[in-house]
């Protein structure tokens with residue numbers, strides 16, 4: 363049996379950040395990844411780093427995390443680009459609600475400004491001209507998540523961590539975890555297993571929400587900001603079985619990444635043409651010039667989600683030395699940095715910068 367100070371199961375963006383902090387703290391670390399490092403939800407993501415303000419807990423975690431992401435700005439592997447976020451209003455009601463939203467963001471130190479329709483046209487001339495204005499958050503950025511996960515894991519391995527690549531954790535045992543091919547690892551376990559977490563700990567209820575993305579050929583300079591409709595939160599937090607929202611991101615290559623959709627209970631990886639068409643039609647309404655572009659690839663990914671939409675970050679109740687960081691839905695890239703920091707404050711018994719109660723896994727078994 364091999365012993366470690368921490369066994370991190372899952373090397374997506376969450377597990378990679380957690381493993382990196384564990385190694386940096388001097389621990390002897392094992393990383394267990396059944397597939398490709400960063401190849402799960404992390405590879406499917408758009409990579410926006412955005413403060414979402416629908417839920418105070420989500421806002422606190424995203425704000426905390428964004429500050430930590432600043433440290434990645436000069437890292438070539440992050441492909442970090444501070445393009446800013448433009449939230450656009452399709453109706454006067456959405457435009458009128460912007461000051462309240464700016465105030466909410468301002469309370470946690472996120473600076474945002476209202477943009478009237480004329481200024482919106484100046485900032486992004488290719489957007490539809492009948493939009494009612496928007497809100498600009500200048501400091502926000504985009505990154506390339508799978509590459510960051512890969513780079514972090516490589517850094518861990520170079521510093522002495524052991525990567526069990528292509529190996530699956532089959533079950534927990536009282537002192538560690540049982541892998542396939544008869545390998546047993548001994549030590550505290552951190553589950554960063556995204557949507558697969560319930561397979562190892564059934565009492566942590568999870569479901570997944572499938573999302574589609576499309577990437578176009580190259581049109582540098584067509585858009586400058588990542589652009590989302592202000593109604594995006596209705597799609598992200600609503601109860602609809604299927605929803606779409608406008609979300610387009612200019613990649614450093616000049617390509618446009620087009621989202622987004624959410625489907626409950628859709629387990630496969632296949633494209634749903636009905637949902638894809640709905641998503642693109644929504645995008646054409648906000649960015650008509652998209653109709654002229656060539657889509658070169660479309661794919662889907664599963665957002666790992668908890669029943670209340672907040673991630674599980676903390677000790678798994680009733681299990682000794684088992685920790686979890688999973689269930690970040692559509693914001694796991696943004697919140698990976700803060701999640702890892704919060705979790706290690708809890709593991710090490712330090713006072714965390716955030717109140718951890720909202721993310722306590724105990725709520726799943728209450």
Ligand SMILES: Cc1cc2nc3c(=O)[nH]c(=O)nc-3n(C[C@H](O)[C@H](O)[C@H](O)COP(=O)(O)OP(=O)(O)OC[C@H]3O[C@@H](n4cnc5c(N)ncnc54)[C@H](O)[C@@H]3O)c2cc1C
Nearest residue numbers: 372374396402403404408409410531556573663694695696
């Ligand atoms: C279409 C789409 C767009 C998105 N866009 C964004 C965005 O722009 N910004 C943002 O912040 N978030 C976005 N997200 C959400 C984000 O991708 C996820 O929240 C995040 O990637 C979750 O990371 P993770 O590490 O928890 O999960 P994953 O990346 O899925 O990693 C979990 C890993 O655990 C491994 N694993 C699971 N079980 C086992 C086991 N038993 N043994 C060994 N290994 C195991 C898996 O192989 C996997 O690699 C998007 C998601 C989707 C689907």
